[in-house]
Amino acid sequence: MDNLLLDDTLRGFLREDLEHGDITTEAIFSEETGSALFVAREPLVAAGLETVAARVFRLLDDQLRFFGEAAQDGARVEPGETMLIVSGPVRSILRAERVALNLVQRLCGIATLTRQYADAVQGCKAVIADTRKTTPGLRLLEKYAVRCGGGRNHRFSLSDGVLIKDNHIAACGSIIEAVRRARAAVPHTMAIEVEADTLEQVEECLACAVPVIMLDNMDVPTLRQAVQLIAGRALAEASGGVNLRTVRAIAETGVDIISVGALTHSAPACDIGLDWASG
Amino acid sequence: MDNLLLDDTLRGFLREDLEHGDITTEAIFSEETGSALFVAREPLVAAGLETVAARVFRLLDDQLRFFGEAAQDGARVEPGETMLIVSGPVRSILRAERVALNLVQRLCGIATLTRQYADAVQGCKAVIADTRKTTPGLRLLEKYAVRCGGGRNHRFSLSDGVLIKDNHIAACGSIIEAVRRARAAVPHTMAIEVEADTLEQVEECLACAVPVIMLDNMDVPTLRQAVQLIAGRALAEASGGVNLRTVRAIAETGVDIISVGALTHSAPACDIGLDWASG
Amino acid sequence: MDNLLLDDTLRGFLREDLEHGDITTEAIFSEETGSALFVAREPLVAAGLETVAARVFRLLDDQLRFFGEAAQDGARVEPGETMLIVSGPVRSILRAERVALNLVQRLCGIATLTRQYADAVQGCKAVIADTRKTTPGLRLLEKYAVRCGGGRNHRFSLSDGVLIKDNHIAACGSIIEAVRRARAAVPHTMAIEVEADTLEQVEECLACAVPVIMLDNMDVPTLRQAVQLIAGRALAEASGGVNLRTVRAIAETGVDIISVGALTHSAPACDIGLDWASG
Amino acid sequence: MDNLLLDDTLRGFLREDLEHGDITTEAIFSEETGSALFVAREPLVAAGLETVAARVFRLLDDQLRFFGEAAQDGARVEPGETMLIVSGPVRSILRAERVALNLVQRLCGIATLTRQYADAVQGCKAVIADTRKTTPGLRLLEKYAVRCGGGRNHRFSLSDGVLIKDNHIAACGSIIEAVRRARAAVPHTMAIEVEADTLEQVEECLACAVPVIMLDNMDVPTLRQAVQLIAGRALAEASGGVNLRTVRAIAETGVDIISVGALTHSAPACDIGLDWASG
Amino acid sequence: MDNLLLDDTLRGFLREDLEHGDITTEAIFSEETGSALFVAREPLVAAGLETVAARVFRLLDDQLRFFGEAAQDGARVEPGETMLIVSGPVRSILRAERVALNLVQRLCGIATLTRQYADAVQGCKAVIADTRKTTPGLRLLEKYAVRCGGGRNHRFSLSDGVLIKDNHIAACGSIIEAVRRARAAVPHTMAIEVEADTLEQVEECLACAVPVIMLDNMDVPTLRQAVQLIAGRALAEASGGVNLRTVRAIAETGVDIISVGALTHSAPACDIGLDWASG
Amino acid sequence: MDNLLLDDTLRGFLREDLEHGDITTEAIFSEETGSALFVAREPLVAAGLETVAARVFRLLDDQLRFFGEAAQDGARVEPGETMLIVSGPVRSILRAERVALNLVQRLCGIATLTRQYADAVQGCKAVIADTRKTTPGLRLLEKYAVRCGGGRNHRFSLSDGVLIKDNHIAACGSIIEAVRRARAAVPHTMAIEVEADTLEQVEECLACAVPVIMLDNMDVPTLRQAVQLIAGRALAEASGGVNLRTVRAIAETGVDIISVGALTHSAPACDIGLDWASG
Secondary structure, eight states: OOHHHHHHHHHHHHHHHHTTOOHHHHHHOSSOEEEEEEEESSOEEOOSIIIIIHHHHHHHOTTOEEOSOOOOTTOEEOTTOEEEEEEEEHHHHHHHHHHHHHHHHHHHHHHHHHHHHHHHTTTSSOEEEOOSOOOTTOHHHHHHHHHHTTOBOOOSSTTSOEEEOHHHHHHHSSHHHHHHHHHHHSOTTBOEEEEESSHHHHHHHHHTTOSEEEEESOOHHHHHHHHHHHTTSSEEEEESSOOTTTHHHHHTTTOSEEEOTHHHHSOOOOOEEEEEOOO | OOHHHHHHHHHHHHHHHHTTOOHHHHHHOSSOEEEEEEEESSOEEOOSIIIIIHHHHHHHOTTOEEOSOOOOTTOEEOTTOEEEEEEEEHHHHHHHHHHHHHHHHHHHHHHHHHHHHHHHTTTSSOEEEOOSOOOTTOHHHHHHHHHHTTOBOOOSSTTSOEEEOHHHHHHHSSHHHHHHHHHHHSOTTBOEEEEESSHHHHHHHHHTTOSEEEEESOOHHHHHHHHHHHTTSSEEEEESSOOTTTHHHHHTTTOSEEEOTHHHHSOOOOOEEEEEOOO | OOHHHHHHHHHHHHHHHHTTOOHHHHHHOSSOEEEEEEEESSOEEOOSIIIIIHHHHHHHOTTOEEOSOOOOTTOEEOTTOEEEEEEEEHHHHHHHHHHHHHHHHHHHHHHHHHHHHHHHTTTSSOEEEOOSOOOTTOHHHHHHHHHHTTOBOOOSSTTSOEEEOHHHHHHHSSHHHHHHHHHHHSOTTBOEEEEESSHHHHHHHHHTTOSEEEEESOOHHHHHHHHHHHTTSSEEEEESSOOTTTHHHHHTTTOSEEEOTHHHHSOOOOOEEEEEOOO | OOHHHHHHHHHHHHHHHHTTOOHHHHHHOSSOEEEEEEEESSOEEOOSIIIIIHHHHHHHOTTOEEOSOOOOTTOEEOTTOEEEEEEEEHHHHHHHHHHHHHHHHHHHHHHHHHHHHHHHTTTSSOEEEOOSOOOTTOHHHHHHHHHHTTOBOOOSSTTSOEEEOHHHHHHHSSHHHHHHHHHHHSOTTBOEEEEESSHHHHHHHHHTTOSEEEEESOOHHHHHHHHHHHTTSSEEEEESSOOTTTHHHHHTTTOSEEEOTHHHHSOOOOOEEEEEOOO | OOHHHHHHHHHHHHHHHHTTOOHHHHHHOSSOEEEEEEEESSOEEOOSIIIIIHHHHHHHOTTOEEOSOOOOTTOEEOTTOEEEEEEEEHHHHHHHHHHHHHHHHHHHHHHHHHHHHHHHTTTSSOEEEOOSOOOTTOHHHHHHHHHHTTOBOOOSSTTSOEEEOHHHHHHHSSHHHHHHHHHHHSOTTBOEEEEESSHHHHHHHHHTTOSEEEEESOOHHHHHHHHHHHTTSSEEEEESSOOTTTHHHHHTTTOSEEEOTHHHHSOOOOOEEEEEOOO | OOHHHHHHHHHHHHHHHHTTOOHHHHHHOSSOEEEEEEEESSOEEOOSIIIIIHHHHHHHOTTOEEOSOOOOTTOEEOTTOEEEEEEEEHHHHHHHHHHHHHHHHHHHHHHHHHHHHHHHTTTSSOEEEOOSOOOTTOHHHHHHHHHHTTOBOOOSSTTSOEEEOHHHHHHHSSHHHHHHHHHHHSOTTBOEEEEESSHHHHHHHHHTTOSEEEEESOOHHHHHHHHHHHTTSSEEEEESSOOTTTHHHHHTTTOSEEEOTHHHHSOOOOOEEEEEOOO
8 A cells, every 4th residue: 555545544534533632631641651552352364553553653643653563464463462562652642542443453353354264265266355345435445454364356446447237237238238338448458347147147258258257146056057167268256145154165166256245344343452561 | 414524525435436437337328317226135223324325326416316215314124125216327326336335334234233232221221322433434424323223422532522541540640630630621511531440440530520430341240339339420331341242231230321332343234235126 | 732633724824825836035035044033022922833833834844943942832922032933945934934923923812812811810710711703714723822821722613512502492492401402412521511691591500400501691790699509519601791801800700711702803913023133 | 706716715614613513503403494693783894794604604504595685795884783694494504603703703803994994094095905914714805805894905925926025135135136036037917016114225126117115114204205206106005003093194195005914913803793583 | 527526626727727816807897798609720629528618617607508519529620610608707707718728628639639540540450549648637537538539548547457567577587477476466357468578578478368468669560470479369559659650550560459648648739719709 | 836835736646647556566566676767868958857756756755765966957958868866666666657757748848848939039038938828737837847948937827917808808898997997906016917909909008007018919010010119118928829930030029028828738748768777
């Protein structure tokens, strides 16, 4: 993530929590300094300590310093492990801590859940991908956390990928016509992906040489048939009805990509505490 | 929520998903019109259909229209119920749908979880309150969803409420000194809330007439003692270790407020689908 | 004040005065350096030298330096005293000086007037408080200047304090109902303040345990009766008809707070000059 | 003033006062409608009723309506006169009233003070002009109020006028060199104004055909001599030491322009009340 | 183009030209109305009349109206033809005309030049594509004008397309390694494009099944060889050294895409005048 | 140019090209460092190397460094000359290079063309001036480039200069009335410029002592007569029909200023390449 892109977003988050200032802290603290530790309270996969949380603190006060190494993005962290140590004016730490914690808990939550999916399909060809079902305003960050957890990113926005869905197909009358229109209009650096609900649609996709086919809401036997039908002529993406119980079976059908909305829309926040250093 | 405050936020969310445009939809659709229905796929409490989702669509294209009544904020909705119908140019509906859905699924998720907590303490004096553990950038919306679910809002930011925590107390040497400093500095329209970890601290709070005491991470018997000690002289807020299994017992101790971070940081998104009207 | 909050505002002020550049200075100066002194031309109370004016200069050009100690916020300054010395490229000093001076003259004006009010009530219990009658866009700065002058801040916005006025009461039918609705809706970290125009309304406030009562536009004898009636059960705030001739008598009635709109809406700017150092 | 330029500013002012919402009003009001009247409490010159205050209300809620004619910019208004009537949802009126009032009180204050200066020089050739000593963030509005009061605007920013001051002259060694550099660099649509502190400098200005000479801090006899010296070959602007007691004598020296910083930096706010319509 | 995306940009352009207002027009006009015609002074291809220029006028003043049909995007226009008629307050037309004209002259210039290239390759398979060599801040608009002129868009930004250039290849040691890394990291909705400077590199691209090959700065015989080598297994894009004299020969080599930086970085503005309607 | 004014603009340009990141570069590079050279491919006049391009790189990554001296603004540069060397993380250089190059090619193009005009009139009194026919969003930069090429700036916006055109005159009935209204309304720091299409209008301008007369679209003999008529009593600006073939003859008529829209609206971009340093 570019800081150019990130900083305005993070400043906005700080302003949301600060409004016109931290009245409690300003009333009580003056120039005291201290250190605060981000400590994992459960096993998790780290995401955003150095890249996001530390940046939040720096944006609030560039006199804050960080000791030791922050937990690396993607590292597995055990309960009790310290993930980040920030030192400096207590006023500044207190002002920024909630924003930093809220972000890190969420990002680690996503990385941890993604890791579980990625582990579940280990040994299979399939990669785990995210979707556009992200929290509004946090897409860049959440997709970053997916990568930290070993996942792959699907398109970032409606601008950087073509996905022809049932509505588009219905409006054109056929997959072939929808693909023709898309090919004629979008940059040639885009691969065309088409959603197929049935094996007939998969065949129609193959007939017009679609390079990526989204197999939408198919059961495992149908997925397996689809993969055989495709026979390597396109990437096969399984989508819909994926959870931690089903993902292995889906992966074993031989699909290339399994996209999982839950990675971002339903990952529970990780339990990470903020402890103050003695002395 | 004021639209003045909301609109910039929602436009930002649309821009995040649109970047330089919906290339698939622009390639395929021209002037077609249609209708899309937001349909509940599970039982839920509605939040943000009229106030947020409809507004997202209008901001993208003020020619979009809404038929019938949107599900009222706070209403219980059964699976299969239609919550919102948007009609007009298909291009516009497709461009805005993901943002609208992502928001509504999250807000209904929060309202639904809040309702479960509120129902669990029915008959007790306690109200369920949220915290500042909200998604960065979404605090206003998420706190609104808490209200839709029958919850109460705790402070919105560091600016509009005083909460003296352990760090503040440690820095001052005593609760009494921390309270004195806060009283001397903050607007008199603020009530002072102090976090107490022990019964001794509760007594210290009472000694300096603190009007709100946060009983932090106390077990149920201790909470009960604290409530008896307070004896109505201050509001008693239970905080920490609250979940759907423990909340009833906590409420039965007689506390006035139970604050629950999970309402916003861990509510799973509701399953809401978007169906297209035939014809 | 957090710099995070302040800097965008100050940059906006610089842009207002600079538009596309200082054409005179750019035509005439190249790399010359120099020093400019902010000098008091009348007795005043300092506000915003280090915290605001110096920051304006730094935001325009981070090569500007400050010599000696700036006048401390709240300090009494005599005519002829130097309050701030800025050194560096003359181009940069000239570009920023008007914005810095305009701000400091206004802030010192507010601090000086507030100090006069605060001095006038010395020995009484009453504190002098500001109102929301601030210059649009400058509230944070003006309320800061009030604190520099020894005053207290009333609420900062409609969000961080409850004040039930005549309109609210009329809409509810009674003070008791208005208070009930407010208590049910606003965060419990808020104290409820109610405006009372008569002694009957003061009694109604006391009956529902309102913690802050605004005694609005009462004459001194009535204020005295109100204070006796309240008898310490609520904070008593006098409001309306306060000026430097009346404020002492009002304070002697025993009220806790005297709020004065003139602090911010009618404080004349202080006369502060900018002198250039020889050599 | 262009609304394009004005609206962002006004929205910012509303956000400053609203932060995350008007918690009192939201707790108490739902759909009630009403009318509020802006009523003059002292004699004043109107400025910004239709152009600013009404626009503030519309930006907050475009369902608000205005009855009757707003007081015209520049009109003299007697105590008790109604200047603006706004009708519609009480919630919206209450949310916007303080911002609208704060602005109008300030703008009318400036217009009224400007009118006093303009009246004081009636019959003389001199026009009253403002300066750049405006409230940061409000320059466009305050300069508009000056025009409402019968004054003229000096330059709006460092970009749209050339004013060669003592520093510029010192840096160049002579007025003639400073003027030469400015003429060589700035657009030819700019007139060059030069500050002269002595009659010798006035002569130097005339020698290089400067079209506008600022006679800075000269006493009345010197001003009279300067005017005679200039003899119509340049515009003569008197600046410094101008107040309501001195302005007439200054005007009678025959200067063309008298610039007065106090118009904007020290005009007291006008007393304008907001009354609610019965029924 | 979405208006959501466009409007902020256009407002920024208006503010650039307006700064604090059109002082000439405000001094002279009051309520006069009139009509202005955009008239082609040379043969051109229309772009942005309805979609951009009319929008600029509406953003400045929503009372402006448009008579007759604006020239359609992509239409060939003869000298003397009226392309847009705007009617309403003269003040508003004058304030916005320069921004609208500057934009339309530029966009028509790009569309017209693109049309010339597209016409030059008529009958060949090749399409004419733009590049990222657009005017900073105008990419969306300029790429739109390319489409109006019959061209195709290459990627819009560094985010929505993969283009592996010589630097990337050098850093990886080989095309195969660079492609491997890109495939492992970027969304599967992206086609990978690789720049090849030699026929050996073309073969390397084919060996790793790159779907788009940019043939960079090859002469016509080499291009022809490359196309034969590729033999339909990838899209062939010719880039570098393309101008109106060479484009036909390049197209006749059989390449699929010819990208031309000059479309946007060197299209001369079209001569379009603004005439005022009599009466 | 003030960096305060420039930086937001440049950041916006970077965001336009980066959207959510440079996916190719992020996939391939990690911590490699390198150096890139901006090399002239044709003779040109430098503009914006240090002041704009280097700033773009620094805004993206403040670890980037610059070796040697950048080509000075206004310097003549030969083909093959290195104009700027940027060193540091390759990722950062690649992310920013296109924005920096697009800007510099355009600015050098303008400076180079301006230099050609300025050289063409060498020995005459006339200076070459730009117009408001600039690229929307780039006015400050393009007018800066005009100065680098030896040109002068006409007004920057509608706010900082008065230009009374045919429409204004028609609305007032006469030049004299239009000038009267403008003089009464605009700041006295503005010179009034009037457009004259005929010698009669030139006389009318002289009759009311207009200090700048724009001789619009006059042929060379008429221009010569106009200059004789004006006889030094006003500045004479020639406008319309100016190109490199006609400009010398126009200058020889004795006009003071020749304004040329083509400087900004039709300057071709200079050919500047980016080479990577070996080693």
